[in-house]
Structures are given as C-alpha cells and as structure tokens.
Amino acid sequence: MPDSQTKKTRILYLFPGPIFGPNFPDFRDRFLALSNFFEGEIYTWVVEEKYSCINLGDFVFRGFPRKNYGFSDLNQFIFRCRQALFVLKNVLDRPGHKKFDVVVCYEPNFSGMLGCVIKLFTGARLIVEINNFSFRDSMTHHYGTGLLVKIKIFVSSVFQGLVYRWCDRIKILTEGQRESLNLSRWESKISVFHDFVPTHYFRPVGPGNGQKVILYAGWPFYLKGVDILIPAFNLIKDRHPLSHLCLLGYRLKEDLEKYGEGWDMERVSVKAPVYYDKLKEIMESCYCFVLPSRTEGLPRVLIEAMACAKPLIGTKVGGIPDLIKDGVNGFLIKADGDVQTLADKLDAVLSDEKLAKRLGEAGLNCVNDHYSSDKYCEHFEVMIKKVMD
C-alpha cells in the first residue's frame, strides 16, 4: 500500500471565477504556491471557453463557459441551476478517480450549498470562506431594497445558517467579521487569515521621485468614497505642483458624470480597470495609495500597495485598521469623514518624502511578517491540518 503520509491532500475549490482568466498572477500563483503541499481541482463558473480545462501546477482548473445569458432573475436562476448541475455532475461522477479530502467554498451561499451536497455524498471535509462583513449590506448596496432582494436575503440567510452548521471550518478575513456576522456559536471552528495576494510579484520600489501620483483603485464609486477624494485633492493640489491623482475602476467615468458635476478635474486622470501586469506597473510607479472607503473587507489593493512599499491612507472601516497602523505605515481617517482631514493627511505625505519613505518601509515589513504569499500558504496548511484531524 502507498504511504499515506507522502500523499498530498486533495482539495476541491469552488470559486465564482477569476475576472481576467486564470493565467494572471493573482489567481495562478496561489495555486502554484499551494501545489507544494496540495493537489486537486478548481471548479469555476464564469470563464471564457478557452479556459475551460487547464492545468495550474498540480491543480486542474475547470470552468463552466460563460454564455450570453440575460440579466433577468429567471435567466439568472436557470444559469445558476446549470452551473450547479455542471459542478455536481462532474464531481460526483468520478469513475476510478481519487476522492477529494477537502472542499473549499468561496462564499457561504451558492458554492456553500454546493459544498454541502458534495460533503453529503462523498464525505469530504468542508471549509467555507466568508469574504464580506454583512451579506445583507452588500446585497442592498448592489441591488437596492426591493421586495425580491429582501426575499433573496431571507432565503440565503436561512441556508447560510445550515451551511455554517454543516461545515467543518469557517475561514474569515479579520477579527471584525466575528461580530458583524454573529459567528459566536461557531467559535470553535473559525480560522482567521488574509486572502492570497501575490506579494512576491511586486517590487518594493518605494515612493518614487518626480511626478507624485496619488493612486486610487476600486469600485463602486460611492462606497469607496471617491466623492471625498477628489475635493480633498483639489484643496491641496496648488501646493504640490507635481502631484497627480489617478483613479482606476469600473464605471468611474459614468459615475463622475452623474455625481461630479462642476468638479475641478484638472490633473485628475480616470482609467478603466487594467490587467494585473499593467496594474503592477501603475502600482510601482505611484507615490502613495489612498482608499477612502465607506465599507470594506480586507482590501487586497492595500496589501499590494504595501508590497510596493508605498505609504497608505485609509478609513477606519472593515479590515483596514488591521492593515494600516496610524502613523506607522500610513494614516487612518474617519469613515465618511470630512474632506479637510483627508486633505491634511495627503498634504503631510506629499510634502515630506522622508516620512513617505519611512511609512512605505514599515508597510513592507508588515507585509513580509503577516500578509505575504508564503504566510498565506502556512496559514492554509495549518487550517487543512486542523480539518483533517
């Protein structure tokens, strides 16, 4: 018989799907790194057809090809059913294949339910990741407060309870999520660590000289507080002739036309979202990174900016206080706060290059100690060990 200790644990990942396809480092490197300890398969359901079956290290990436479905609720429902059938058919029909030891689900709703069914039939262990602070809030932010949304929230909250009861481990991003999600009943099966960020991919160049670009990346417009950022920048830009504000994100231009009438957009550039390798260039060439969010999980962009050794400015919401220590690697301001405070902090960072450098280096140390890609693998290994025992 083969030695059971040398065998790698087989993992089944249920994932909604990488936005830009699996070949970009934010997705790919995670599985290349995990291949050192694990093997398995990744099932996703929103990819282009050319990515429907490829190898990523010791993982096989399988996707349900995205088709042009409408956005009406009925279409969405049919699409969901087909996705679920696709995953179940392929996972449960495995003649002569090895069984999965662990199932990891990206969120507790759709993929969580799928994971429960797979656990029921195959007896695999189930891990559920939770990446938001409140399901209700994120639903109402995206879809409004209609009756259908309320029904959806109610139904999913019932199922979420079942999923939490069934799963063997719950993985959350920060300590703050315990309270907002009411996880006190499942205290014994919670693991807390960050999401994977390919920190090794970024060069720690520090805040550059020359043109001082203030970078912002995020979506949507209001929740990330762009309406505070632009006036704050306008207050200080006369004092810093080399400064420049760069905004990256979906639908920014349309939102600016809607909300930003009469705003002074001089020296503000607005860009559509870019591929990861391009983001790396932009991130490395910026001077500091600002994220004046109103709601937030554990923002990956901040970890990426820290990996480039940039000073950060963020708000006290969600997991941001975990990442930014005020005065150590950046500045924290009040959420939904006034323009003047943000302007002051921007002024402080822009006018003192030594300070900016110091903040950036502290951030880089913080990333290397707590949030690097190697750390993620360590945490993940520990979590799998706990589940398997």
Add this chain to the structure above:
Amino acid sequence: MTNKTNQNVLCVFGCLLGNKTVSAIIKDVLDGLDDFQADYISVTPDDYGKYKVPCWKKAAGMTAEALHIIDQKLKDVDFNAYDLVIVQGFEYGWAVNKRVKDIPCIMFNDSTPTATHRMMRQFPYYSPFWKLRSLVLEWAYRIFFRNVFSNIDHVFPQTDWCGRSMVRDFGIPQSRVSGGTIAADLDRWPVRDFADSSDEGIRLLFVGNEFQRKGGPFLLAVLERLPETAKLVIVSNDCFFDSALLPDRVRHYKNIDHDKMPEMFRSADIFVFPTYKEHFGMVQIEALSSGLPLISRDVGGVSDAVIDGYNGYLMPYKSTEDDWVKKIEFLMSHPDERARMGKNSRVLAEEKFSMEKFKSRISEAIETLCR
C-alpha cells in the same frame, strides 16, 4: 483493498515509430513501474495489405479505411485478460471503447477531427469547396461519433484545445479529461544567457519545415516593415528556399543537425511562430525551454505555450503584419521586457512541460485506476 501482484496492461498505439515521443514516454513509465506487465499493439503499414477493406469504405476516405483496419485488428484480442488498457489516438480510442466495458482505460489524444476541421476552415489558402466539405465532415463527426468514448475513464489530451473539443464535441464528462499534457526533455534545451544582449539589433528565429503552412511568407512581409537592425534566422528544409530570393538580413539554414539546434535557440532573441495550422508545435517547448519570448498566432493548441503579456504575445488569428511589427518593435526597444518574458518562458516550461511532471501524472493515473 487488495493489490494484485501482477497487473497486465495492454497498450494500443498509433504507430511505434510515428508519434514517437508520447508512446516512448508511456513505455518508459510502464517499464519503471513494478508489478506491471505490458503488451503492445500497433498498426503498421503492412496491415493495410493484410486486411481487406470494403470498397465503399475506401471511397469514404482515409479515416474510414483506417477505422476498419484497426477494428479488424483488435477483433481477436482478448481484452478481458487485461487489468488496464492504454490507448493512443482518436481512431484507436473509438475501436477500443466498444470492447472495454468493465476494464479501466486511459486514452492519450493529440487532436480531434472536429477541432481540426474548425481550425482548417480558418486557413486562408483553402478554397471554399474544401471549407464546405470540412464543415459537413465536422458535423458528421459530431453527430455520429458522439459518446464513442463513454467507457474511457481518463483522457490525457495533448493540449487544452483538444481536451475542450473532447468535452464539447464527444460528450465526455469534463471530470475525466485532464488539462493539456505534453512534455519534452528540458535538459536538452538549456537556458540562454540573459545578460548577453548584443547591440547590433535583434535576431528573430523561425523553425519549421512547411514554410507556407507555418506562415513563412507572412513573416517575410513582417520583416520588410521592420527596421534594418532586425535580422531573421530561418531553420527549414522546405523546398520554398530552393528558388527563393531572400533579403540580405535573412539567414537560412538547411539540414541542421539536431544536436546543433540548442545553439540556434540560444543565439536568438525572439521566437516567432506565425503558423496558420498547428496542433501544438513541439518547437514551442524548445523555445520556451531556451528562455526565448514567443510571438505566436493563436490557432489550435498554440495558446497553451503562450500567455499573452507574460512570456510573449499571442496574436489573434486575423492579426495583420502591422500588429506583428508593433509587437516586435516594442520588444526591440525594451531589452528588459525581453529578458523578463524570456525568464517567464523558462518558468512556464518547467511548470507545464517538464518530463518529470508528465511521467508522474501518467503513473499516478495508472496506479489510481488499477487499485
């Protein structure tokens, strides 16, 4: 769970001479495993004389003839005496599938006829008649050959492109198909020295025999629009060069010894692969392993070897000469980008196309199916 002491394996290969790489690797793996006894069957050119083919099948074309011969040949084999069947090639998979109801079976496949026909219809040198014929044939395959692989437990497609087609056109459950598996001996193609970038311009490298199919004339048109410092090295035995008048900056090598090829790769800067019709192109692995950035046309399984922007550029099928010139000029003016992509190429080769990974994957599949 008990392990039988001696497992009998039957290998049905296309031809022991052709398709040499994959069948040789499988034989290697089987020799390395203990407790496995392997028998080999392959169809040789002699078999075409040995078995009588009905005239209507001969008229229907090469594939129908081959299918008949394979079917006849496998008639006498007692499949029940074996614990595992390994089959290589589309036609053989069809013939074996009928006979392996309860026996585990692994299939290796380099391409499917439907995917090949889809690819051929893009080929610009084809006449409309052939395109129509290939459309009809593709649908004939899709209709009559659906579910012909239903008894096969694991498929190793050569490329992701082939794997997709197996799922889409032949109805194999996706869980039985692995990602693209193809390998070469990377030690034969050592990495070039990245610091060695000469100032006298850059050398593009083209390797391939069928010059027209692989987009050679297109490449010469691209070269015309490039600045004088760009040189092109062509390694080809095509008869095109017997009469062609080549510009000064093109160097053509003929009948190059296989041992000298690594040196050719190491002395180039960019590998260009403007092919119009290709299943994969093993030469791409050689270029990746040597650490060259690739610029390839997106056709067939070529996209397995090139991740756009990571280790080279994947050009759309209908990209024009100007698109290619833009990309090549960009790489000419950015040596650091060239070095980055070259290093990524080697990383990709080791990750995807290394022989050890390939062998371990095969032996793992064999062992799991036999247990």
